[in-house]
Structures are given as structure tokens and as C-alpha cells.
């Protein structure tokens with residue numbers, strides 16, 4: 001019998017986040033008073049941390065600089081119980097940094113990503129960990145260079161591995177191959193879907209159908225405060241967002257991914273898993289942290305009947 005999969009290997013970005021929250025609506029071209037904080041981020045790292053907090057196994061394949069931030073990040077990953085065998089240290093580039101400037105309502109006004117170090121996340125670096133892939137699910141973010149994403153999608157297709165992918169941003173989603181066959185689950189927001197499809201006006205349902213037609217097996221298309229669509233060969237369902245009082249929207253998508261994957265690992269169907277994901281995302285937007293330190297599966301299960309939005313009937317895809 002195949003061993004039960006209980007672990008997700010997260011491959012992609014690990015960064016230091018600096019968040020600046022404006023006291024008043026931001027005025028460009030002048031000095032804006034803010035409150036600020038620093039934390040560890042990066043999509044793959046955040047997903048890994050959320051997965052570990054939800055009680056499943058997580059390992060991270062990423063790269064940091066040989067600097068204070070990089071060493072502090074590695075120590076923190078060990079503290080969180082996230083596997084670090086696949087982590088690399090660059091002698092050439094500094095640890096990645098992400099600066100988020102937030103409006104007073106917690107919505108992102110401007111994000112700045114200095115992530116040159118991820119150019120060193122090459123296919124050769126992935127191959128060092130390849131022996132462990134067969135016994136795990138894989139999650140990759142589009143911080144990876146295009147060549148590495150192509151190699152990973154090929155590998156997942158060729159070896160029938162479960163690979164989930166997050167788009168990260170509109171510039172980075174275009175790094176994916178046009179043929180998405182091999183991607184078991186594709187998480188992206190509507191802007192990223194439109195950028196990938198080169199269809200600036202496409203509606204959410206049409207975007208989900210087009211992504212399935214390009215070979216992805218399942219889609220989670222997020223729509224911010226309007227919730228999300230899940231789509232697979234059997235149809236499309238819309239799940240309303242959990243109502244939330246927004247403090248800081250950073251990391252909502254990452255916690256949604258983690259909770260969805262953990263629920264699917266435990267045998268839940270995609271729509272139920274993503275509904276649990278919307279509760280995790282709402283808890284994350286209500287927190288100043290990109291990953292909520294008090295997140296647990298028990299907390300999500302308790303809040304699911306109280307807070308989750310409705311599931312609209314499935315339509316054929």
C-alpha cells in the first residue's frame with residue numbers, strides 16, 4: 001500500500017517583510033506618517049508556516065542570503081518545525097525583502113519586492129531534494145524562475161505528483177508554461193488569471209474555464225472580499241468570503257492555500273477544503289501578522305459553521 005501523504009514540500013519565496021501602515025490615506029509625492037513592523041514572509045514560507053500551524057508536516061525549499069536576516073529566518077524555520085534540508089544559502093545575493101505600504105484600512109497601496117536571490121533557485125537546486133518528492137505533496141510559488149517552474153511542472157506531469165501552484169503576482173504568473181498539465185491545483189486571483197490568459201476583460205467563470213482548458217486539473221480563483229471560485233472537470237462553484245474586519249490583508253491568500261491543502265490532505269473535497277480556507281483567510285486579514293500565530297485546525301473547524309460563507313450551486317465547467 002502507498003504510504004499516506006502527510007507532508008507538503010513548499011518551494012519558492014522566503015523573504016523579510018517590512019510593512020508600513022499609513023495613519024491617513026496615502027498621498028503620493030510627500031512624506032506619510034506610518035506605523036511599521038518587520039516579520040518573515042515569502043509566499044512559500046508563509047504557506048509552510050500556516051501548514052505547520054495547522055498540524056501537518058511542512059518543509060521549505062528556498063534560498064536566503066548569508067546575512068543576519070537569512071540566518072534569523074533559518075533559525076525561525078527550525079523553531080516552527082519546518083524542514084530545512086532543502087534550504088540554500090547564497091554567497092552572492094542578500095535575503096529577499098518585501099516592502100508593503102498599506103492604506104489605513106489595511107489594503108495594499110504599494111508592494112515592492114527585492115528578490116534577485118531567487119534567480120539562484122535553479123532546476124539543479126531542486127534536484128537535490130527530488131528523492132523526497134514521491135512521498136509528499138508539492139506546493140510551488142511563481143517566485144521561482146521560469147526555467148525552474150517549467151522543470152517542476154514537467155516533473156509533476158511525468159511522475160504524477162500532486163503539485164499546487166500559486167501565481168504570486170501579475171508579473172510573476174507569466175513565468176508558468178502555457179501548458180498547465182501537471183498542475184493539480186492552481187491558486188490565483190482574477191488579475192493574475194487575466195494576466196496569464198492575456199485577456200484583460202475576462203469574467204471569473206470564463207477565466208476558470210480557460211485555465212482548465214489549458215490543462216490545470218483544479219482552480220481556486222480568489223476574488224478578495226467577494227470570496228472565490230473553485231473549478232474542476234465536474235463544474236464551478238462559488239464560495240462567498242467570510243465577513244472580516246480587515247486589519248492587514250497581507251497573507252490572506254497564503255493562509256487560504258495552506259488550509260485548503262491541509263483539508264484536502266485529510267480527504268476533504270476541493271469545495272469544502274476551500275471553504276475552510278476562506279475562514280483561515282478571514283482570520284489572517286483580521287490580524288496584523290501575515291501568518292496568525294494562533295492558527296490551528298481546531299480553531300478553523302470551530303469557526304467554520306459560525307463564519308464561513310455560502311457555497312453556490314455547482315455549474316458545469
Ligand SMILES: Nc1ncnc2c1ncn2[C@@H]1O[C@H](COP(=O)(O)OP(=O)(O)OP(=O)(O)O)[C@@H](O)[C@H]1O
Nearest residue numbers: 222223224225227241244249251252253254278281
Ligand atoms: N476583505 C476581505 N474580507 C474577507 N476575506 C477576504 C478579504 N480579502 C481577502 N479575503 C479572503 O482571502 C482570499 C484571497 O484574497 P485575494 O483574492 O485578495 O488574494 P490575493 O490577492 O492572492 O491575496 P494576498 O496577496 O493578500 O495574499 C479571498 O478569496 C477571501 O477568501
Ligand SMILES: O=c1[nH]cc([C@@H]2O[C@H](CO)[C@@H](O)[C@H]2O)c(=O)[nH]1
Nearest residue numbers: 013015041042043098113250251
Ligand atoms: O513578489 C513577491 N511579492 C510578495 C511576496 C510575499 O507575499 C506575502 C503575502 O502574500 C508576503 O509575505 C511577501 O513576502 C512574495 O513572495 N513575492
